[in-house]
């Protein structure tokens with residue numbers, strides 16, 4: 443496989459864009475080598491500017507559950523484009539999409555749309571603080587909630603760590619209200635509550651995809667619910683990634699635990715920039731202009747993005763009964779196949795999936811939290827990633843990311859990927 447054009451394009455990009463990319467993980471820092479520059483994509487496949495074709499398990503990091511350039515979404519977008527790109531005034535399509543989301547969740551009476559997952563979480567946290575009149579938030583090591591200041595906190599040692607900013611440019615004052623706990627470890631959460639003068643919310647990826655794929659245990663989520671109720675804090679499920687992926691109702695379709703607030707992104711935009719946050723009416727009533735908590739956006743509820751989202755959601759709701767079991771079967775087929783390929787070559791591999799989300803760790807032991815994820819063999823992952831890429835398989839370029847199945851994939855495609863994995867595992 444040749445990457446000549448991508449190498450040239452990456453050099454040109456790096457002269458005018460920091461690191462050559464607009465979001466750091468895209469630079470392939472976790473695996474080395476030049477990222478392929480993409481020319482076009484259709485269904486399960488992407489083609490780069492050297493003409494290499496890949497089966498894509500990244501799917502724009504999650505949104506494209508129906509695959510690239512889905513015709514229904516494409517048509518909705520083109521129709522909307524012809525009516526103007528943005529009005530900065532209310533439209534009926536926002537109501538339709540909001541009603542469609544509220545109709546799926548008994549926990550959500552109202553939603554507000556924003557333009558990214560980062561914005562959704564940032565706004566949800568402000569609202570949680572406004573609603574509870576408390577300041578501290580509890581987040582988990584290894585969970586990612588976008589790049590807003592208060593949530594960019596590095597994991598410290600020990601079960602309870604008061605936040606230290608993980609990036610220059612984030613003043614310590616901004617993160618001093620962010621308490622860190624360990625995923626799947628209720629005692630660490632309890633310790634945070636006990637150490638705090640007032641916790642506004644616990645925010646969690648109920649099915650984590652940002653330390654690799656690491657699901658919660660049902661007891662963990664239920665324990666969070668109980669702790670939040672005991673201490674008068676709100677429980678926020680960040681379902682920017684797992685929403686409409688783990689099941690049509692995200693983690694709420696998988697676990698019995700009910701959150702107070704939910705954040706969405708990715709799938710609800712069908713590939714356009716969209717985020718949203720929702721909760722019961724009493725909480726959402728605190729939001730401006732109904733209530734005092736300010737939140738706004740020039741392009742929020744953008745008509746093109748709303749039409750893409752409505753088309754995407756309409757399709758997955760219509761197809762729920764057949765689509766979700768199929769995506770899950772394919773995810774299972776893939777993870778079972780990868781595990782077999784590893785086993786055949788004496789390589790320890792931990793795999794998991796939930797709905798159309800999956801992941802694998804080059805790790806001797808099961809992974810339940812960030813510390814355990816970090817014990818994975820990232821060198822081996824990088825070699826595996828490179829070998830697969832050169833055989834036309836596009837996995838996320840980091841050991842600490844999840845993968846995604848999309849509707850246009852089928853058994854034969856998965857079996858081809860597994861056959862490639864057998865070859866590549868031999869070389870590791």
Ligand code: PMP
Nearest residue numbers: 558559560586587588680682683
């Ligand atoms: N929350 C979660 C769980 C995410 O996975 C992401 C993005 N990967 C975000 C928030 C941030 O979303 P965005 O990149 O759209 O700002």
